[in-house]
Amino acid sequence: MSSTAGPLLARQDDTRRPLVAIDDLKVEFKTDGGTIVAVDGVSFSINPGETVCLVGESGSGKSVTSLSLMRLVEFGGGRISAGKLKFASRTGDSVDLAEASQDFMRELRGNQIGMIFQEPMTSLNPVFTIERQLVDGLKAHRGLKGNEARARALELLRGVRVPEPERRLKQYPHELSGGMRQRVVIAMAMACEPRLLIADEPTTALDVTIQAEILALIDRLKRENHMSVLFVTHDMAVVAQMADRVVVMYRGKIVEEGDVATIFENPQADYTRMLLAAVPKLGEMRGTIAPAPMRRIGDSVTAGLSVSSSRPEPRRLLEVKNLTTRYPVRGGILRRVVANVHAVEDMSFSINVGQTFSLVGESGCGKSSCGRSILRLVEPQSGEIWLNGREIRGLGQTDLREARRDMQTVFQDPFASLNPLRRLRDQVAEPLINFGLASKSEIADRVAELFDRVDLPRSFLNRYPHELSGGQRQRVAIARAIAPHPSLIIADEAVSALDVSVQAQVLNLLAELQADLGLSFLFISHDMAVVERISHYVGVMYLGRLVEFGPRPAVFDDARHPYTQALMAAVPVADPRRRRIHEAPSAKPLASPIFPLGHKPAPSIYNEVTRGHFVLRDN
Amino acid sequence: MRRFLTAKGLLGAALVIAMVLVAIAAPLVIPADYGTRMTMTARLRPPSELHWLGTDQLGRDLFYRVMLGARTSLGIAGAAVLMSLILGLPIGMAAGFYRGGIDNALMRLVDTLLSFPVLLLALTISAMLGPSIPNAIIAIGVAFTPFLARIVRGEALRVTQMPYVEAARAAGATDLNLILRHVAPNVMPPIIVQATISLAFAVLAEASLSFLGLGTQPPQSSWGLMIQASRDYLDVAPWTGLVPGAAVAITVLGLNMSGDILRDVFDPRTR
Numbered sequence: 003m004s005s006t007a008g009p010l011l012a013r014q015d016d017t018r019r020p021l022v023a024i025d026d027l028k029v030e031f032k033t034d035g036g037t038i039v040a041v042d043g044v045s046f047s048i049n050p051g052e053t054v055c056l057v058g059e060s061g062s063g064k065s066v067t068s069l070s071l072m073r074l075v076e077f078g079g080g081r082i083s084a085g086k087l088k089f090a091s092r093t094g095d096s097v098d099l100a101e102a103s104q105d106f107m108r109e110l111r112g113n114q115i116g117m118i119f120q121e122p123m124t125s126l127n128p129v130f131t132i133e134r135q136l137v138d139g140l141k142a143h144r145g146l147k148g149n150e151a152r153a154r155a156l157e158l159l160r161g162v163r164v165p166e167p168e169r170r171l172k173q174y175p176h177e178l179s180g181g182m183r184q185r186v187v188i189a190m191a192m193a194c195e196p197r198l199l200i201a202d203e204p205t206t207a208l209d210v211t212i213q214a215e216i217l218a219l220i221d222r223l224k225r226e227n228h229m230s231v232l233f234v235t236h237d238m239a240v241v242a243q244m245a246d247r248v249v250v251m252y253r254g255k256i257v258e259e260g261d262v263a264t265i266f267e268n269p270q271a272d273y274t275r276m277l278l279a280a281v282p283k284l285g286e287m288r289g290t291i292a293p294a295p296m297r298r299i300g301d302s303v304t305a306g307l308s309v310s311s312s313r314p315e316p317r318r319l320l321e322v323k324n325l326t327t328r329y330p331v332r333g334g335i336l337r338r339v340v341a342n343v344h345a346v347e348d349m350s351f352s353i354n355v356g357q358t359f360s361l362v363g364e365s366g367c368g369k370s371s372c373g374r375s376i377l378r379l380v381e382p383q384s385g386e387i388w389l390n391g392r393e394i395r396g397l398g399q400t401d402l403r404e405a406r407r408d409m410q411t412v413f414q415d416p417f418a419s420l421n422p423l424r425r426l427r428d429q430v431a432e433p434l435i436n437f438g439l440a441s442k443s444e445i446a447d448r449v450a451e452l453f454d455r456v457d458l459p460r461s462f463l464n465r466y467p468h469e470l471s472g473g474q475r476q477r478v479a480i481a482r483a484i485a486p487h488p489s490l491i492i493a494d495e496a497v498s499a500l501d502v503s504v505q506a507q508v509l510n511l512l513a514e515l516q517a518d519l520g521l522s523f524l525f526i527s528h529d530m531a532v533v534e535r536i537s538h539y540v541g542v543m544y545l546g547r548l549v550e551f552g553p554r555p556a557v558f559d560d561a562r563h564p565y566t567q568a569l570m571a572a573v574p575v576a577d578p579r580r581r582r583i584h585e586a587p588s589a590k591p592l593a594s595p596i597f598p599l600g601h602k603p604a605p606s607i608y609n610e611v612t613r614g615h616f617v618l619r620d621n
Numbered sequence: 622m623r624r625f626l627t628a629k630g631l632l633g634a635a636l637v638i639a640m641v642l643v644a645i646a647a648p649l650v651i652p653a654d655y656g657t658r659m660t661m662t663a664r665l666r667p668p669s670e671l672h673w674l675g676t677d678q679l680g681r682d683l684f685y686r687v688m689l690g691a692r693t694s695l696g697i698a699g700a701a702v703l704m705s706l707i708l709g710l711p712i713g714m715a716a717g718f719y720r721g722g723i724d725n726a727l728m729r730l731v732d733t734l735l736s737f738p739v740l741l742l743a744l745t746i747s748a749m750l751g752p753s754i755p756n757a758i759i760a761i762g763v764a765f766t767p768f769l770a771r772i773v774r775g776e777a778l779r780v781t782q783m784p785y786v787e788a789a790r791a792a793g794a795t796d797l798n799l800i801l802r803h804v805a806p807n808v809m810p811p812i813i814v815q816a817t818i819s820l821a822f823a824v825l826a827e828a829s830l831s832f833l834g835l836g837t838q839p840p841q842s843s844w845g846l847m848i849q850a851s852r853d854y855l856d857v858a859p860w861t862g863l864v865p866g867a868a869v870a871i872t873v874l875g876l877n878m879s880g881d882i883l884r885d886v887f888d889p890r891t892r
Contacts, residue, residue: 374787377791379787379790379791403793403795404793406790406791406792406793407793409791410791410792411787411788411791413784413787413788414784415784418783418784418785419784419785419788420785421785421789421802421803421806421807422807422888422889422890423806423807423887423888423889424802424803424806429785432789432792432794432802433792433793436792436793436794436795436798437792437793466889466890468889468890479788482788482792483788485792486792486793
């Protein structure tokens with residue numbers, strides 16, 4: 003054991019020797035704009051059999067730190083300019099990975115250190131079978147041949163609980179679902195029984211039910227193999243479920259380090275406190291009726307905005323009746339329509355003036371299609387959409403354009419929802435000009451007011467989108483959406499791409515606008531905890547249908563449909579004392595929404611369990 | 622930050638500007654008959670003090686001819702690419718923006734044109750219209766259109782699906798509005814690069830057409846014509862082919878190197 007290790011290591015020195023000891027790591031990236039220090043003086047260690055969660059927002063240097071440990075950072079243009087990366091190898095001696103040759107690293111990677119990446123869609127090579135990809139590492143590092151390697155690959159797939167492993171070996175990545183692919187990636191990482199598993203946001207791209215399974219799997223593998231895990235994530239709820247110890251990073255530096263209970267219950271750094279405050283916890287709204295603003299550091303429990311818009315009998319703004327949207331699937335030489343994707347199937351719901359109706363569900367359930375159908379950005383097959391007493395589906399192009407003044411959108415990706423080549427001023431002014439809502443001389447003033455309204459400095463008026471952060475861009479998108487005084491805003495995953503602290507600010511801005519302008523929101527999201535906090539009404543979607551909808555307290559506190567219950571059970575809770583990854587339910591793979599041409603689906607029939615709380619009747 | 626001013630780009634731009642200046646200035650400075658004056662006693666002379674770049678089979682000074690040929694070659698290439706832009710942009714934009722039937726109809730037309738080798742297509746058109754410079758421009762312009770239309774369509778397809786286009790549609794923009802303000806500007810960067818590369822190929826295409834007698838007509842000089850004339854004498858007087866060949870090579874090199882600059886100039890992200 004080296005004597006240079008920090009006090010934390012010294013304490014455990016007698017019993018355990020850390021597997022990894024990172025000491026004063028500094029990583030730089032050379033760009034055209036100068037040198038950027040991405041990681042600056044980071045030191046921490048990982049003990050055998052321990053899960054260390056590296057948590058932080060985008061740009062905190064957490065991924066760079068994990069890539070440095072693999073020495074993969076050099077392939078992305080980075081350079082380890084200082085520090086030691088001590089790794090206790092299998093042979094027993096301690097190696098400084100910062101100094102090691104790439105040949106040595108190649109021997110180590112995939113063998114003693116395994117890695118799982120975020121995107122299961124892109125981290126498997128699409129042109130090779132699963133078997134080929136699993137066997138490669140075994141042949142290289144373990145010298146296994148043909149049948150031996152194949153047998154081991156099969157064993158690995160069983161270990162990560164992939165159903166029908168024999169068949170999977172012969173399949174290509176595109177034939178597997180996202181969750182299954184991530185299992186294969188984990189199996190690959192586990193192939194040579196690594197001493198350390200680095201998982202970089204391994205569940206961020208996955209649906210919540212699959213996330214729960216993958217988290218449980220990583221935890222089980224860790225315990226069974228006495229493996230260490232470096233788990234990189236931005237999600238405090240995942241941290242609470244997974245971590246033994248937590249390292250909180252901010253702008254390339256460590257702001258706090260400690261065991262998971264201490265970090266969550268007695269955080270010392272202001273940044274950690276802010277981070278924790280910004281994360282809504284599923285279930286914390288139990289017993290309340292109205293939505294509440296997101297907590298910010300310094301807010302007392304009751305302070306903040308009152309978002310209660312509990313007018314006695316709120317007027318109906320939007321009424322959707324039997325909405326059905328299908329996308330054609332083309333095939334054959336003649337590209338004829340051979341089947342239909344039933345994206346939205348017989349959906350009916352309504353939204354009241356000044357209230358938020360949230361649509362939740364997993365990817366592919368049709369929630370975005372529903373929003374786009376209401377705007378008629380895609381054309382629905384049938385159904386009625388009544389907005390302010392006007393039927394939208396029957397409108398011609400000219401009337402439709404006029405009607406859209408009343409319903410605006412905010413999209414998920416703040417980087418893609420603004421035209422990169424136009425000044426922000428012009429983009430916010432666009433609806434005003436298009437709808438003829440302001441004369442030429444008024445426009446500049448109106449746009450400036452809108453910038454004030456969303457708390458953006460007026461100095462941004464002449465800037466271009468790339469000069470702004472994600473949160474600021476989303477504010478511009480919101481300013482553009484509220485410019486024509488709409489009564490409905492369809493927010494499609496509007497805060498999903500934002501860091502938690504920024505997410506809280508943007509959500510509060512939306513709530514503020516709702517209170518001041520009487521806006522209604524159709525809030526489309528996969529994040530149950532956020533939805534619980536901000537919604538008046540909630541609809542849970544599954545395979546294009548609403549399986550359960552009603553007032554938020556009813557749906558969240560008294561979920562009746564089995565799918566809603568499964569969804570709730572899978573959401574990780576940002577509380578280390580409420581760990582439930584071991585009891586993770588095994589999610590059934592989503593059924594396909596593709597049906598043959600003549601298919602006539604049954605209508606959606608609901609039972610009203612309590613007043614306004616509807617549950618889809620199973621047929 | 623002027624990040625787009627790289628050494629490579631600057632050198633490329635310098636080469637292109639030099640060539641354009643030559644094309645503009647040469648006919649003003651050099652008396653026209655310098656390029657056509659034949660000196661039968663000085664045929665196929667190597668470069669010397671009297672004839673800097675040597676003479677051709679008719680004793681004409683290659684230095685003057687290559688200078689005077691710049692205007693024809695660059696003029697035809699530039700006009701041809703402009704023409705392919707004028708034809709290709711609307712076709713590709715309409716196909717990519719509206720998709721469906723319009724896309725199918727336009728792209729089958731484009732595919733048909735694409736199935737012929739470019740030069741064969743240009744040759745056919747040129748042969749049908751008759752040998753002259755305007756016809757060479759039309760021939761090359763039409764032959765290049767399908768490539769451009771394909772790229773414009775692909776980009777327009779991608780950009781049309783961007784959330785900012787949908788947001789603009791929701792913000793009440795008309796189709797024309799969407800195309801002019803949102804789709805077209807964002808389609809342009811790869812098109813600009815493609816256009817500069819096309820310009821390089823158009824110089825070569827003009828050379829090929831002239832080589833086959835369908836472009837510039839003698840005694841007027843163009844680089845392609847000069848290369849054509851040199852083919853019988855390459856063993857005894859290689860400079861007759863090397864001189865115009867080098868002019869084509871330098872122009873193509875300059876265009877390729879400076880293509881990225883042009884794109885970056887229009888992008889606020891690199892300003």
